[in-house]
Structures are given as C-alpha cells and as structure tokens.
Amino acid sequence: MAASKYLTGDPSAIDAFLDKFDTFLIDCDGVLWSGDHVFDGIPETIKLLQSKGKRTVFVTNNSTKSRKEYFAKLSSKGIPCQVEDIFGSSYSAAIYISRILKLEPPRNKVFVLGEAGIEAELESEGIPYIGGTDPAYRKLGMEPADFAGIADGSSLDPDVGVVLAGLDFHVNYYKLAHAHGYLRGNHIKDAKNAKNGGKAVFLATNIDSTLPMYHSFFPGAGSASIVALSNMTGDQPLALGKPSQAMMDAVEGKFHLDRTRTCMIGDRLNTDIQFGVEGHLGGTLAVLTGVNKKEDWERTDAPAVPAYYVDGLADLRGASN
Amino acid sequence: MAASKYLTGDPSAIDAFLDKFDTFLIDCDGVLWSGDHVFDGIPETIKLLQSKGKRTVFVTNNSTKSRKEYFAKLSSKGIPCQVEDIFGSSYSAAIYISRILKLEPPRNKVFVLGEAGIEAELESEGIPYIGGTDPAYRKLGMEPADFAGIADGSSLDPDVGVVLAGLDFHVNYYKLAHAHGYLRGNHIKDAKNAKNGGKAVFLATNIDSTLPMYHSFFPGAGSASIVALSNMTGDQPLALGKPSQAMMDAVEGKFHLDRTRTCMIGDRLNTDIQFGVEGHLGGTLAVLTGVNKKEDWERTDAPAVPAYYVDGLADLRGASN
Numbered sequence: 001m002a003a004s005k006y007l008t009g010d011p012s013a014i015d016a017f018l019d020k021f022d023t024f025l026i027d028c029d030g031v032l033w034s035g036d037h038v039f040d041g042i043p044e045t046i047k048l049l050q051s052k053g054k055r056t057v058f059v060t061n062n063s064t065k066s067r068k069e070y071f072a073k074l075s076s077k078g079i080p081c082q083v084e085d086i087f088g089s090s091y092s093a094a095i096y097i098s099r100i101l102k103l104e105p106p107r108n109k110v111f112v113l114g115e116a117g118i119e120a121e122l123e124s125e126g127i128p129y130i131g132g133t134d135p136a137y138r139k140l141g142m143e144p145a146d147f148a149g150i151a152d153g154s155s156l157d158p159d160v161g162v163v164l165a166g167l168d169f170h171v172n173y174y175k176l177a178h179a180h181g182y183l184r185g186n187h188i189k190d191a192k193n194a195k196n197g198g199k200a201v202f203l204a205t206n207i208d209s210t211l212p213m214y215h216s217f218f219p220g221a222g223s224a225s226i227v228a229l230s231n232m233t234g235d236q237p238l239a240l241g242k243p244s245q246a247m248m249d250a251v252e253g254k255f256h257l258d259r260t261r262t263c264m265i266g267d268r269l270n271t272d273i274q275f276g277v278e279g280h281l282g283g284t285l286a287v288l289t290g291v292n293k294k295e296d297w298e299r300t301d302a303p304a305v306p307a308y309y310v311d312g313l314a315d316l317r318g319a320s321n
Numbered sequence: 322m323a324a325s326k327y328l329t330g331d332p333s334a335i336d337a338f339l340d341k342f343d344t345f346l347i348d349c350d351g352v353l354w355s356g357d358h359v360f361d362g363i364p365e366t367i368k369l370l371q372s373k374g375k376r377t378v379f380v381t382n383n384s385t386k387s388r389k390e391y392f393a394k395l396s397s398k399g400i401p402c403q404v405e406d407i408f409g410s411s412y413s414a415a416i417y418i419s420r421i422l423k424l425e426p427p428r429n430k431v432f433v434l435g436e437a438g439i440e441a442e443l444e445s446e447g448i449p450y451i452g453g454t455d456p457a458y459r460k461l462g463m464e465p466a467d468f469a470g471i472a473d474g475s476s477l478d479p480d481v482g483v484v485l486a487g488l489d490f491h492v493n494y495y496k497l498a499h500a501h502g503y504l505r506g507n508h509i510k511d512a513k514n515a516k517n518g519g520k521a522v523f524l525a526t527n528i529d530s531t532l533p534m535y536h537s538f539f540p541g542a543g544s545a546s547i548v549a550l551s552n553m554t555g556d557q558p559l560a561l562g563k564p565s566q567a568m569m570d571a572v573e574g575k576f577h578l579d580r581t582r583t584c585m586i587g588d589r590l591n592t593d594i595q596f597g598v599e600g601h602l603g604g605t606l607a608v609l610t611g612v613n614k615k616e617d618w619e620r621t622d623a624p625a626v627p628a629y630y631v632d633g634l635a636d637l638r639g640a641s642n
Contacts, residue, residue, distance in 0.1 A: 140459050140491045151537035170461045172493045176540050186537060209552050216472035216507060219497045223552040231530050231544040 004286070004297065005308045008315040017308060018316070020282060023055040023257045025087075027242075027266035028070070029062065030290020031313055032079065035213060039289055041314030043078035048317055056085060057255060059264075061241035061271060063090040063166035063205035063221060066120035087251055089205035089241035090114075093164055094121040095250045096240050101201065107161040111182050111200065113175055113225045114166035118205065122164075129164075130157055131175065139174045150177050156187035165229065165237065166205035167221035176228055183233050202229070206241025208271070212291065242266075243275040243304075265313065267291050274304035283307045325607065325618065326629045329636040338629060339637070341603060344376040344578045346408075348563075348587035349391070350383065351611020352634055353400065356534060360610055362635030364399035369638055377406060378576060380585075382562040382592060384411040384487035384526035384542060387441035408572055410526035410562035411435075414485055415442040416571045417561050422522065428482040432503050432521065434496055434546045435487035439526065443485075450485075451478055452496065460495045471498050477508035486550065486558065487526035488542035497549055504554050523550070527562025529592070533612065563587075563596040586634065588612050595625035604628045 007014050026032070032042050049056055058074065058081060065073070067086040074081045097103070097110065112118050112132035119132045131137050149155025160182050168175070185191045188198030207222035230236055240246050252259065263283040266272020267290025276284035286292065286306035297305045310316060328335050347353070353363050370377055379391065379402060386394070388407040395402045418424070418431065433439050433453035440453045452458050470476025481503045489496070506512045509519030528543035551557055561567050573580065584604040587593020588611025597605035607613065607627035618626045631637060 138461050140461065140493060142490045147535050147539065150539070151535035169463045169494050171497075172461060173490045173540060173545055176492075176545060180538075180540060184538070214468050214472035217501070217505070217553070218468065218471070219494060219501060219549065219553055223549045224494055224497060225549075227548045227552045228540065228544045228546075231548045232538070232540055 004294075004306050006310070007285075007308055007318070008311045009318060011318050014316055014318045017283075017285075018049075018052060018054070020261070021054065021263045022261040023057065023255065023263070024049060025057050025059045025251065025262060025264045025276070025281075026313075027264075027268070027272045028058055028060045029212065030267035031265060031287050032074075033077065034289070038077045038079075039312055039314060041312075041317060043080070045314045045317050046079050046081075050080060055255070055257075056081065057087060057251065058085060059087045059242065059247075059251065061089045061206040061208055063088065063093075063117050063241070064115040064169075065117045067091055068120065069117065087247075087254070088117065088121070089247070090118045090121040090166065091124075092240040092247045092250050093118070093166075093203055093205050094125040094127060095254075096203070096246055097122070097127055097162060097164070098125040100246075101162070103161045106159045109157060109159040110162045110164050111157075111160045111179060112164055112166075113171060113179055114164065114168045114205065114221075115170075118164065118166050128159075130160070131178065133170075137175050137178065138170050138172070140172055142174060142177065146174065146177070150181040150186060153181070153186040153188070156181050158187050158189070160187060160200055162201045162203055163229070164203045164205070165221065165225045167211065168225055171225050176225065179225070179229055180232050183229060183235070202233070202235055202237040204237035204239040204241075207237070207239045208241075242271040243278060245278055248275065248279040269297055269306075270303040273297070273306045277304045285309065287311070287313050289313070325615075325627050327631070328606075328629055328639070329632045330639060332639050335637055335639045338604075338606075339370075339373060339375070341582070342375065342584040343582040344378065344576065344584070345370060346378050346380045346572065346583060346585045346597070346602075347634075348589070348593045349379055349381045350533065351588035352586060352608050353395075354398065355610070359398045359400075360633055360635060362633075362638060364401070366635045366638050367400050367402075371401060376576070376578075377402065378572065379407045380563065380568075380572065381408075382410045382527040382529055384409065384414075384438050384562070385436040385490075386438045388412055389441065390438065408568075408575070409438065409442070410568070411439045411442040411487065412445075413561040413568045413571050414439070414487075414524055414526050415446040415448060416575075417524070417567055418443070418448055418483060418485070419446040421567075422483070424482045427480045430478060430480040431483045431485050432478075432481045432500060433485055434492060434500055435485065435489045435526065435542075436491075439485065439487050449480075451481070452499065454491075458496050458499065459491050459493070461493055463495060463498065467495065467498070471502040471507060474502070474507040474510070477502050479508050479510070481508060481521055483522045483524055484550070485524045485526070486542065486546045488532065489546055492546050497546065500546070500550055501553050504550060504556070523554070523556055523558040525558040525560040525562075528558075528560045529562075563592040564599060565596075566599055569596065569600040590618055590627075591624040594618070594627045598625045606630065608632070608634050610634070
C-alpha cells in the first residue's frame with residue numbers, strides 16, 4: 001500500500017489535492033472541534049473550500065443531536081453550512097427505516113433507546129416511535145408488574161417492528177428490559193406465524209464503544225446499550241453510522257455525489273477512514289487533532305490507512321494563506 | 322466420554338449414587354424452584370439426604386440476595402438448612418476480596434454495581450464500599466458537572482481499589498460512567514506510579530447473560546453492566562460465580578470438603594455442570610427442571626457433560642419411597 005501523503009506546509013501538494021475533489025465529507029468531533037472548543041482556523045478553512053466551489057458535507061456518528069441542532073452549533077462557531085449539508089447517524093437510521101425497511105403498518109413503530117436527536121430525525125421522516133425521552137421510561141428499578149407485563153407482552157406495544165439503539169444518557173434496566181422484550185418478540189401473540197418470529201429488527205445508530213468528552217472517555221452508544229442487548233439475544237444490530245456502507249449509500253443517494261471526486265476527512269481510522277476506503281471514495285484525509293495518530297495507521301493491523309494527512313484541517317489553507 | 326447415567330426410577334442405581342458422596346453442592350434456581358414455585362417433593366428430598374448424613378450446600382449465582390435472605394427463602398419453603406450452608410456469588414466475591422486480594426488501606430474500598438445482597442456480604446467481611454443501593458447513584462441523565470468530575474477524578478473516591486459488578490436492577494448511565502472512571506484510574510492523581518496504573522481491579526459476581534423470570538428472560542448481570550464495562554475498557558472481569566474455580570476454591574476452603582466425595586447438582590451445563598467437572602469433583606448430577614435438556618449435553622459442542630441425570634431432584638427419593 002502506498003504511504004500516506006503529508007500535506008501540511010506543502011502548498012503545491014495541497015493545490016493538487018484540492019483539484020482532485022468536488023465534495024468533502026467532513027467528520028465533526030476531533031476534526032472541527034473538541035467538545036465546545038473549535039480549532040484555530042476552521043471556519044476560514046471551510047469558507048475557503050466553499051469559495052473554491054467545493055461541496056462540504058458534515059458527517060457525524062453522534063446521535064444525540066438532530067441536524068437542526070448540529071446546524072445551530074456549526075453556525076454559532078462561524079462555520080458556514082445549511083441544514084441539508086449535515087448527515088448524522090440518527091438521520092441515517094431514519095432514512096434507512098423509511099426508505100429501505102419500508103415497514104407496513106401497523107408493525108411500523110420504533111422503540112427508541114436514545115435521546116432527542118433520534119426522535120427529531122424519526123419525526124422528520126414521519127416514523128412513529130415510543131421510548132426515547134418519554135419520562136415513562138426514565139425509571140429506576142423494576143416492580144413485579146414490570147417483569148410480568150414484559151414477559152407476557154401485555155405491557156408492550158404490539159405495533160413495534162424496530163428497536164433503534166443509540167447513545168442514551170438515561171439508559172436503565174427498565175428500558176433495556178423493554179428493548180429486550182421487543183427483540184425477543186414477547187409483544188407478538190402469534191409469534192410462530194409472524195415475520196422473523198415476531199422479533200423486532202435490531203438497528204443501531206452507531207456502535208462507538210466510548211464517547212470522548214472533557215479530555216476523558218465515557219460510555220459510548222455501543223457499550224451503554226448495544227452490547228448489552230447483543231449479549232442477551234446473541235444477535236448483532238445493523239449499525240447505520242460510519243463505517244457502515246448503509247450510511248454511505250444514503251449519503252450518495254441524497255447528494256448524488258461522484259465517489260471518485262469525493263474525499264472523506266476524519267480523525268478515526270476505524271470509522272471515518274475505513275468509511276471512505278470501503279466506500280471506494282477518490283480519497284481519504286486524516287487529521288491529527290482527534291483520536292488517531294500516524295503510528296496507528298503504520299501498524300500492520302490498522303483498520304484503514306488514509307491516502308493523505310495533515311496536522312490539522314486548517315493546514316489546507318496553506319496554499320492560499 | 323462415558324454416557325450420562327439416568328437414575329430416575331432405578332432404586333439400586335440411586336443407592337449406589339448416594340453411597341459415593343458425602344457432600345452435595347446444590348444449585349437453587351431451576352433445581353429447587355422456579356421463581357417462587359417450589360417443585361414437588363423437594364423439601365422431603367433434602368431431608369432424606371440430610372438423614373443419610375449427607376451435607377447439603379446451596380450454591381447460587383444470584384447476587385441480589387444475601388445468605389440471610391436465601392436462608393429465609395429456603396426456610397419458608399420448608400427446606401431445612403443453616404445460613405452457613407449457603408454460598409452465593411456475592412459471598413464468594415466478598416471472600417475473594419477479603420482473603421485473596423487483601424487490599425491495603427486506604428485503597429481498599431469497593432465500588433458496587435449491584436443490589437443489597439452484595440452490600441450485605443461485603444459488610445459481613447468488613448469491606449468498605451460505595452455505590453450499590455446508595456440513592457445518590459440512582460440518577461438518570463448526566464449534568465456537565467458529572468462529566469467534568471468523573472473526567473478529572475474530582476468527584477471520585479481516591480480510596481476505591483475494586484469495581485464489583487453484579488445484577489443491578491437500578492443500573493444507569495451515571496453508575497456506568499462512575500464504574501468506568503474507576504476502571505480507568507481517573508481517581509488516582511499519580512496514576513503513572515500507582516499499582517496497575519491506578520486502575521481499579523475489575524470483579525464480577527457472575528456473568529450470566531440473562532435472568533430467567535416469569536417464564537421469560539430478562540437482562541442478566543453479564544449483559545446489563547458487565548459487557549458494557551468490558552466493551553469500554555477492553556478488559557474482562559474476574560467472575561467469582563460458577564463456573565469460576567475461584568468459587569470452588571472458596572467453597573472447599575470453607576467446608577473442608579473431599580472433592581472426590583462431593584457431587585454438584587444443577588440445571589445449567591455452562592455454569593453448574595462445568596463448575597463440577599472443572600473442579601474435579603467425584604460427580605455431577607443434572608436435573609431437567611431448569612434451563613438445559615439431555616439433547617444439550619449430547620451435542621458435540623456441549624460445554625460440559627454430567628455424570629448422572631434425573632428428571633427432577635425429587636427422583637432421588639426413589640430408593641426410599
């Protein structure tokens with residue numbers, strides 16, 4: 001495999017790089033900012049790309065925020081964009097449910113393990129859901145009636161056809177027990193004759209094991225709810241976030257992009273760079289302001305190797321500064 | 322491997338079986354009862370064994386009840402026993418911490434992910450703990466200050482040396498984030514020079530993936546908290562419940578039993594029967610009133626094969642009825 005090309009401080013290489021692409025898919029956490037701290041020169045860099053006629057699409061695995069909330073954050077940081085230029089794992093999941101799964105009523109309801117970002121995107125696609133931020137599921141401990149109602153399905157909703165799990169800061173045993181009941185098909189009376197034995201389809205927005213925050217790590221969507229459910233049922237969910245190619249297909253379908261003229265920019269090898277490589281994009285660019293460093297992709301067991309790298313995204317201004 | 326010998330309805334085989342053993346280690350759920358329903362003839366069978374001079378020890382992976390609570394349940398069902406004859410995974414964990422780990426103060430405190438049964442057993446061994454049923458940890462959602470305090474360790478207890486995870490019906494993101502902080506060593510200021518980088522020792526009472534209740538299955542200790550933490554840290558806990566031989570060593574140490582004259586009785590191949598086989602006991606007896614059936618141990622990939630089996634434990638009365 002060819003070595004990754006280093007662009008920082010090399011104006012002619014940067015010009016050649018920019019000329020290769022029409023569209024840049026840009027990860028947010030670790031590329032544009034760390035938490036609330038935007039890296040130096042980021043707004044100017046995005047503006048530069050746009051002034052050269054490049055399309056900038058923001059692609060994030062964070063499911064807790066909707067596209068509108070991401071738009072608000074990008075705008076408040078001075079990064080020019082439109083709501084339509086944002087693609088999150090919650091939106092990816094909603095698109096998958098509405099346009100690929102196309103569940104027939106009445107079994108078209110989604111049980112949500114997650115926050116408001118998922119709910120907003122399901123609503124935008126007109127998908128009915130329960131769970132999520134509903135205070136009725138924000139409960140600690142189990143009453144005997146809770147066990148009984150989940151076991152015989154009497155307290156479950158017979159219309160649930162999907163369990164969608166993402167990052168949920170309010171995850172608890174009561175919610176997990178409900179999700180597990182739907183994945184087992186406890187809510188379907190005639191389970192033997194039902195599709196897939198009455199079991200709900202298991203989807204995940206993303207399976208990141210940890211969530212980088214406050215210069216430390218916290219339980220990610222993959223750990224706090226998804227592996228718990230997988231460990232009980234023995235089944236893995238279809239994950240709709242990077243590096244899932246279901247997300248790439250959705251991005252391509254929406255933006256009608258030419259993959260050979262598209263570059264994925266990110267800080268994580270096993271999500272961002274792998275996403276671009278497996279999607280056969282024209283290029284991938286790693287930045288060193290987030291999770292992975294150069295030594296990570298120089299290992300023989302690296303999940304993916306970027307075609308280009310820069311110290312930080314703002315180094316792309318090199319040619320024009 | 323020799324075929325399992327079927328004892329039901331064969332008085333002479335039962336007599337020969339009973340003559341081989343002085344001590345019976347008996348699992349509870351699926352052997353004595355299912356939930357609150359005691360199987361027919363169980364109290365009489367236990368009395369019969371005791372009248373023949375056999376020692377009956379009750380060995381359970383359920384960590385939510387203390388030995389005293391198990392004693393109360395056994396007694397209320399007419400099953401004669403003493404508190405000393407009961408060995409649970411919580412007690413096993415407490416014994417391991419106090420007598421094997423022997424943590425030096427001040428870093429000898431245990432962060433508990435679990436219910437009152439674990440707390441009672443830690444108290445019986447004089448082990449200090451935090452977490453558990455403390456209402457302060459029964460919290461849904463995360464404030465910015467919660468993230469900040471766990472990340473820099475300022476809201477964590479510097480004396481925690483162990484994270485002990487068991488079945489916790491009140492598990493939530495806030496508790497998981499604390500446990501993860503201790504497993505990372507966020508609470509130790511001079512982590513580089515601390516033992517194991519300041520990371521707390523990761524123990525589990527048991528790793529059962531599901532909990533059979535109300536003729537269905539619910540999230541077990543292994544799923545609701547333990548795989549979540551393992552997925553974040555990449556480390557597996559030392560599990561103190563069956564089939565862990567740490568539990569067998571603790572049982573042997575306490576009862577001074579002759580393993581060749583001891584038989585393990587249970588319904589689960591991958592906990593009870595494996596526990597007896599790997600512990601080189603004189604025998605193992607499977608009952609068909611719980612999780613596993615004959616076809617399960619006849620598979621080539623069976624985790625363990627019992628030496629004997631009966632339809633139900635009460636069939637051991639055959640010779641004397």
